[in-house]
Amino acid sequence: MTSWSRLDRRLILVNLTVLAAPVALLLLNRVVTGGRLGLQVAISLASLFVTLLVICGISLMRYLTTRYRIVGDRIELRSGLLFRSRRAVPIHRVRSIDLTADPMHRMFGLTTLRIDTGEQGPAAGHRLRLDGLRAADAAELRRQILARRATATGTTDDDGLIGELDWSWLRYAPLTVWGVGSVFVAFGTVYRILAEMKVNPLELGVVRDAVDRFGSVPLWFGILVTTLIVVGLGVLSSTAAYIEGWSGYRLRREDDRFQIRRGLLATRSVGIQRNRVRGVELAEPIPLRWAGGARLNAVASGLGNVEDNRRRRALTPPAPRAETLRIAVEVLGQDASLIARAGLTPHPRAALRRRINRGLTTVALIAAVPVGLGLWLSPTLVRAGLITAALLVPIAILLAIDAYRTLGHGIRDRHLVISAGTFTRRTVALQESGIIGWNISRSFLQRRHGLLTLGATTAAGDSVYKVRDVTVPDGLALAEDAVPGLLRPFLERRQ
Amino acid sequence: MSDHPVGEWRLRPPRERVHPRAIGWWASQAALIGLPLPLTFAILWLTIPPTRGFFGWATVIALVPAVVYNVVMPAWRYRVHRWETTDTAVYAASGWLWQRWRIVPLSRVQTVDTVRGPLQQMFGLSGVTVTTASAAGAVKINGLDQRVAAGLVERLTRSTEAIPVDAT
Structure with a gap:
């Protein structure tokens, strides 16, 4: 690309959209006042229009005059009519390249490309912006610059953007589990605050009204409406939390670390040293999993307690899920098949029996409370307990089967890969070199079934990652494969 | 998956037992946990005659598991608790109903400490804790004779100093 390229034509349309604001205000005014336009309003709208027209003209000028090209080992940028500027940035100085798009750009398929050279000093010196490239052109330009930089500096790593927020992901926000819980937390907090202020919340007019209404409709209807309201509020709050927590999310590679920036009101910026990353964890809580979504966590040391x-x-x-896998590939520098669940070694049938038994025990304990109280107080409670049990048993069994199917382990590309989880399926890939010891545990029942739980201890992440309920020979072989020689002196042949 | 024989291997117990006095230590620990409740019931049974029927049964019901725990647990633990060190690793087994085996390579050891609770001291015993960079990776060997423990700490400290540090 040695000839000059220019910004995309659609940028003109984007620029013109700013003029929509005064026009819309004018229309709104006509609707509200019924057609009479006050002088004051007319003047302010006119001045706003003129101001925006000037801005529009400047943007248009920038579109008309901006040219860019890559020549040899530098990027050149030319712009301006009255104040002409011409800049050249050596490619080996490029630290990172960002592609961003605000909603308006996105509507017209445009992108802004920002090149950061990481130099300290006056702002103009170290940053280069191309505002309004076609998305495909921008990606291509980024690729070219990175490719050239790789040959220039001998580094194969491409510094720069790995992932950024796509607002269509917001559809996963309601599926984060804590939404409904947060509604109860909010209710509890309000109740506590009112109680602190010596107001009995149950005496409030609104609450009394609601209670009266609840009492005047059939019970099932009342419960249904209450559930819908709670779920609705939960969806709202988890969506709000998603927007607050993840607006402006971008994950990028910067020199020796991965840098995550996110947050709307509070901007979080987390840097994870690349040489401290010991693997990744793919977390799929049940509702998110059903929708084909997932979260990706780093397994890294030095992130605190x-x-x-x-x-x-x-x-x-x-x-x-596909996006999180792509990011996992970039972070690990490994194939995506590394954390694929297909091909992992399944666990023995005894593990399934253990999960079913555990589920049934939980159901029995839950049902025992109303049944026990009922035997003492009233037969209605006994019936309620038995109905609860009848409803929960199939759910428990299905969860147990699902949890069993999730179980898997294997060694791939010098990583120990573990998949497990009942409500949240977690697939972890942990570097073998990150394993700093083994915790093997066997409960009484596990010993009877010839099973063990193999825990790989590590300085990173959750400190220990467990392969649950594998047969003794399989578990020991896995440990010996992952860290050859560590376990070997302590093994003996079965008589 | 591997080239060494699978299916015929199992984890062997570590070579060294803990000191037999550990049985007494565990028993007194169990007594401290299990006896206060039946003791309270028994005192109530003695001092409040009208409630004798209730507290009699309460004493028995609270006492039986405590006694069983006191008799079974220490002996069982003594069979399981073992330890061993080699030139490259520390290996320890612990537990009774729920048993654990922990292995830490000496190259990953960060600190070696002795721990002595008041009860352990009364029995002339000592514990050794070997920590690594993992919060879940510490190996604890309790119920050692104090001289054995001191020797173990000495040996581990020397060999971890000799081995190049690769803690994380």
């Missing part, structure tokens, strides 16, 4: 680690390990928001 357990709580800090929870907060800082996220590499992606809830997003399409």
